């Protein structure tokens with residue numbers, strides 16, 4: 365009787381763990397909405413409750429445990445490993461990250477803006493590809509995320525190239541020229557909340573932060589999706605726009621990056 369109860373408990377535990385670890389992730393990996401609900405709401409809630417820590421804190425701990433200090437690639441690889449096999453997170457990720465790398469290499473920006481830092485994954489990725497003397501300004505309005513990002517950026521040894529600005533994009537974009545001496549951005553990586561892509565693009569235009577040839581690179585244009593932004597850059601004579609098909613970070617759900625050249 366007691367043995368039966370024990371087997372029942374162990375069996376139930378194994379079944380629950382398998383469901384959490386393999387079965388549900390396999391079922392949701394091709395569906396954008398289901399993937400985001402599972403990975404971005406249910407799993408973090410469970411893990412936050414069980415561990416008393418937050419996902420950015422766990423990502424930072426993985427970096428401190430596994431990544432080589434001063435080695436940006438090792439930091440990027442450590443976060444990718446953690447987020448692919450342990451816990452999903454909203455970094456641009458390895459697959460779209462390779463496209464981001466190639467565009468940064470091609471543009472060789474002197475001054476670049478990133479909207480949405482989160483834990484600093486893409487910040488480190490971009491900063492490690494920048495030419496000498498280039499600057500990356502990155503904006504994050506969540507102070508807890510910014511605190512983690514500062515430590516990740518320092519661990520990667522790229523802090524000399526990065527200016528992390530805390531606050532909402534709508535407040536900071538109009539102050540970029542006077543506060544940071546920016547003339548215009550060579551490249552802008554848009555990866556903050558999706559409903560801000562279009563208003564912030566228009567704000568950058570109004571503030572004269574885009575010059576002929578400036579490039580906007582927007583993440584997640586399919587999942588979660590930015591339909592108004594896509595309609596704008598694809599329909600406006602002021603932009604020449606191209607889609608790079610890929611997948612939502614760490615899943616098989618379709619997503620991609622939109623590269624838009626500002627024509628003036």
Ligand SMILES: C[S@@+](CC[C@H](N)C(=O)[O-])C[C@H]1O[C@@H](n2cnc3c(N)ncnc32)[C@H](O)[C@@H]1O
Nearest residue numbers: 455456480482485486504505532533555556557
């Ligand atoms: C998808 S995550 C960024 C991921 C990061 N670029 C990467 O790939 O590693 C989006 C981040 O943007 C921040 N954010 C959203 N809207 C913002 C805004 N209007 N101003 C500043 N930060 C914002 C969120 O707090 C979140 O950390």
Ligand SMILES: [Mg+2]
Nearest residue numbers: 456555583584
């Ligand atoms: Mg993204």
